[in-house]
Amino acid sequence: MTSHKSTREVLLTCIDEIEIIAKELLDNLIAQKQQKPVSAEHSQLVELVLQKDTDLKATLKLAEEQGVLQQKVVALETEVERHDIEIRNLQKQLKEAEQLLATAIFQAKQKLQAIAKANSRPVNSEELIKFAHRISASNAVCAPLNWQQGDLRRPYPTDIEMRLGFLGRLGEMNVNGHISFPELLHRPNHSMQQGSSVPNSQAGTYSWLSQNDLQMPGLSVSHLGVGGGMDHKTPKKENEDVDVMSTDSSSSSSSDSQ
Amino acid sequence: MSTRGIETDEQQRIRFQVELEFVQCFANPNYLHFLAQRGYFKDPAFVNYIKYLQYWKEPAYAKYLKYPMCLHFLDLLQYEHFRKEIVNGQCARFIDDQQILHWQHYTRKRVKLLQSQAEKHMMTIQNEPTPQKSV
Numbered sequence: 001m002t003s004h005k006s007t008r009e010v011l012l013t014c015i016d017e018i019e020i021i022a023k024e025l026l027d028n029l030i031a032q033k034q035q036k037p038v039s040a041e042h043s044q045l046v047e048l049v050l051q052k053d054t055d056l057k058a059t060l061k062l063a064e065e066q067g068v069l070q071q072k073v074v075a076l077e078t079e080v081e082r083h084d085i086e087i088r089n090l091q092k093q094l095k096e097a098e099q100l101l102a103t104a105i106f107q108a109k110q111k112l113q114a115i116a117k118a119n120s121r122p123v124n125s126e127e128l129i130k131f132a133h134r135i136s137a138s139n140a141v142c143a144p145l146n147w148q149q150g151d152l153r154r155p156y157p158t159d160i161e162m163r164l165g166f167l168g169r170l171g172e173m174n175v176n177g178h179i180s181f182p183e184l185l186h187r188p189n190h191s192m193q194q195g196s197s198v199p200n201s202q203a204g205t206y207s208w209l210s211q212n213d214l215q216m217p218g219l220s221v222s223h224l225g226v227g228g229g230m231d232h233k234t235p236k237k238e239n240e241d242v243d244v245m246s247t248d249s250s251s252s253s254s255s256d257s258q
Numbered sequence: 259m260s261t262r263g264i265e266t267d268e269q270q271r272i273r274f275q276v277e278l279e280f281v282q283c284f285a286n287p288n289y290l291h292f293l294a295q296r297g298y299f300k301d302p303a304f305v306n307y308i309k310y311l312q313y314w315k316e317p318a319y320a321k322y323l324k325y326p327m328c329l330h331f332l333d334l335l336q337y338e339h340f341r342k343e344i345v346n347g348q349c350a351r352f353i354d355d356q357q358i359l360h361w362q363h364y365t366r367k368r369v370k371l372l373q374s375q376a377e378k379h380m381m382t383i384q385n386e387p388t389p390q391k392s393v
């Protein structure tokens with residue numbers, strides 16, 4: 001069909017040809033009046049006209065059929081377009097779903113990792129609470145709410161506290177000879193009750209330890225490590241240090257720029 | 259382990275308490291400065307002792323600490339560079355300042371939170387009467 005002319009052109013050429021033949025015919029008829037009648041040509045022309053007429057009718061019929069087909073084509077094309085749109089929508093939705101699932105899986109994996117990590121080193125919740133209480137109740141990790149500059153409280157043991165601690169008094173005691181452990185236990189309570197002027201002595205010497213801790217539940221003896229020889233040396237050194245600590249320069253003003 | 263001299267229970271307890279107190283003293287940068295100035299950090303035996311004290315990082319021991327910041331300083335003390343730097347008084351002061359500022363971090367955060375909450379509350383209270391008036 002592609003080698004043929006389009007139906008419209010065929011129709012138009014047909015009509016042109018009929019027009020030409022009709023003109024010829026009329027010319028012939030006019031000429032007939034003046035010359036001899038040429039009936040053979042005349043009948044040929046008439047036949048030609050009739051033939052062209054049938055051609056024209058056939059082409060018109062063809063054109064009609066083609067029109068119907070064209071409408072079908074248009075309808076199908078719209079169907080195709082509609083399906084295309086649907087498919088594109090589905091594609092979009094699938095992509096979104098994939099993204100959501102990917103995020104969900106990623107988060108779930110992270111959660112699993114966190115769970116595995118937590119399970120690898122389980123901590124007794126009660127111990128955790130005890131520890132949390134210990135470090136926060138004494139303002140060791142968080143400043144007290146009414147702390148101002150010039151307040152002597154600090155996030156670390158100050159030299160006064162150090163001197164009042166077990167380590168500090170160990171030095172004094174060593175000078176007086178061997179003091180038994182229970183005596184040391186009872187002494188600080190006594191001294192605290194006498195009202196020391198230390199501002200942060202609220203928990204007493206045993207602010208660092210509670211009585212219960214001294215039971216040392218199940219701690220292994222195996223910590224006789226490298227510093228084994230040092231054990232005898234260091235307590236003495238500490239005593240020297242603690243005694244001389246009064247000369248250290250403590251920075252009093254902290255620049256609190258907000 | 260049994261080849262070492264037998265430490266009595268009491269001696270162990272004393273050592274535990276002594277080392278607990280000593281390791282927590284590391285949380286005080288002024289004390290570290292003090293130790294550095296007197297040359298303790300140059301003594302290899304002392305350096306070994308600091309290395310040995312790292313057992314306090316284990317949970318079984320760490321739960322007895324009141325000043326957990328000391329563990330950070332314990333880590334820092336393992337480095338010779340830090341031990342040399344802390345001889346400098348400025349360094350100790352700087353660390354002290356930063357420590358105190360950090361200590362106040364949660365307090366400040368809480369105060370800010372409370373302030374913003376109070377502001378929001380004030381806003382809602384102020385906005386409430388106006389719709390009633392328009393009706």
